[in-house]
Amino acid sequence: MHSMSATPKPTPEDACPPAALDGVRVVELAGDFTPYFGKLYADLGAEVVVVEHPRGSRQRREAPFIDDQPGVETSLAFAYHNAGKKSVTLDIGTEAGRRLFHSLAVQADIVVESERPGALDQLGIGYAALAKVNTKLVLTSISAFGQDGPYAHYAYSDLTLLALGGLLYLGGYADTPPIRVYGNQAVYAASLFAAVASISAYYSVLSGAPGQHVDVSAQQCVTLALENSAQMLELEGTIRKRFGGEQRQAGTGVFATADGYIYLMAAGIASNRFWNNTVAWLIEERVPGAEALREPQWAEQDYLASAEAKQRFGEMFTPFAAAHSSEYLYQAGQRHRMPICPVCTPAQVLQNRQLLAREYFVQVPHAASGRTLTMPGAPYKLTQTPWRLRAGPPRLGEHTSEVLARLGVGADDLKALAGMGVV
């Protein structure tokens, strides 16, 4: 185990600042729920070894691809989630592969996996086996439904997890089937909650506590995103529905503009703290009918929720929004201190001046293609231990010999293992 008690030497001004997770060793057995988990640790300085099957992890076959050309080194999904990690190929279906995985886990602080519940135990490399030799190990098992229970072995996808977690029901339009949120959000949710649980377990290990087996259910992670919908039923007997394209209450929703859409929350959440700002702006813009929004009834939540209020607001605001650009409405509305934002396309996000001023996007070398990839950067800015992408995405097995050498596997052994299809 790496010693965590040593104080790092003072950093010279020209050197890289320290990282919060310097020296922390994470082994990620590449699986459905692990990629973003590993990325969170790698970007704060942990050494993350991603263990892939010799044919490559599933994410290497995930779209989009560079120039739309599928290939083991061209997946942009893989590049984004794995940049800064070390790739080791290992077939844990073989005896030799299991032994090597076991040795890696013995030296690790955190191991994360998302195999079928119980699969690692059956292979003899589950928590019971690993904790015996590494009592401080945090082993995190992320699965669709948790390690046991009636659905534990159900087949799943991001869509079905959103369905069973309850978030899917809230998305879409009143007159259509429920519609999923874009982009594998159930998978991300599982990675994220697992990362929080695991780093907390590791924190306690640093204080002398024993290791932990962490059991994370993706379905439950989705259920944590239901806002107040469970409480609406429990306390008021109401089932929340979907309302895409409609005003949630008067002045809250999507409106078409001259060149796209904006999202307006004229009153704010659960109050009308911004209502007067909205009205002042609309009057200043000489929007016909805006004066009527000063009537006292607009201060009442019940009125804002009424069909009449939504219709009146819509009749007044829709023509105004349609006559202006999203950018105009965003800047003018925000100048009047009201919550309004453009509905941006990904291309517009890349040009967002606030994000550019904060240097949000980073340029990452992609060795396999010789290209430089622009991708999202720091999700948080730390003054002492800044977020930093340490390297581009690894080629399949790029670090196999380097990492296995630490386990005492020499060049000849490696050749033999490769011949057997283990690495």
Add this chain to the structure above:
Amino acid sequence: MAASRQLLSGVRIADFSWIGAGSYTTKMLADLGAEVIKIESSVYPDLLRTSRPFKDGKPGVNRSGYFADRNATKRSITINMKEPRGRDIARALIAKSDIVCNNFAPGVMDRWGVGYADIVALKPDIVFISMSMQGASGPEKDYIGYGMTMTALTGLQFLTGLPDRVPAGTGTNYPDHIPNPCHAAFVLVAALIHRKRTGQGQFIDLAQTEPTLALLGPALLDAAVNGHTQTRSGNAHECFAPHGVYPCKGNDRWIAIGVETDAQWQALIEVLGAPEVLGQPRWRSPLGRLHERGQLDELIGASTRAWDSDQLMRALQARAVPCGAVRDAHDVLHRDEQLAHRKHWIRLEHPEMGETIYNSEAFRFSDALVGPLRAAPRLGEHTLDICTSLLGMPVEEVERLAQQGVLK
């Protein structure tokens, strides 16, 4: 679980956060064992305290289920931050804390004399996180918004819904619930690890749009590298079909099905009992199904209508077809056997609300206890206790300051 150990015990958080992402962050840390002291104002209470749903539909600052769920296990002190003496008390509290958390617009904490610059002079190793909407720097740092407007600004709204309809979004303030609290909780514990190793605290600037954008990486890369602007595609999958949500028996009942392999497709047609309609040879290959997915969706929907969603889910799962009944609020609370098995919903006793439901966390530990352990605090419930036990103030002074509106 017999374990009584909590992973973050001994960590104290002075929590100025309110409404969404901030409160959710500290709730998670409280469930992991941190002592979270929520600094509130009865003049200007957390807006969720006055948000529906209320117990029995009756409004009251201690009756909101929306507030309760994301503030369980915390303690509450009321301080009037406009009063100099109030600020002194807040600073004394921070001096005894490990973390300060807030999700105000930039500048609010500074105006109260509890910004990072003020606090670091008082407590050099403090870990201080600010979670404003667009961060502490940049031309649009003072812009205001909520989860829903962040969803719009980041592109998530644009990408979610049907191509020929208005962008639908998630129907919730999604960034408040997953991207922001999880990133914030993760980085806070990482900063505590750095402090444990070096004694050094730090300032963390989390712009709430940025973690949400991090979860849109592939779409942004596709735009940046390939020049593609992805758009809304409903429930369709770019590589597999059928992949959608299909009607079941009853009012607004649905099942989500995603077929990836030919074997799953064969199993689906057999379970639906429609081999003569769906058994066309051209649909036996992934590409054949993808090309005619619209037609497949209609034919599958015609068959699923006759099924109860849970019965169909069980029948399809017996054949390993990825699917899930679409759960509404009643289903997640009362019908889902797996959430029940995981004891996802727990009931906690509250002096005004009685016993009500709370989400548990999504993680379980082999050897540690995870909350929530106590119901949400009433507004200012722990003011006296915190002032006397933690800050060593005499009871009479606390009472006098309460009367003077300082501890209010």
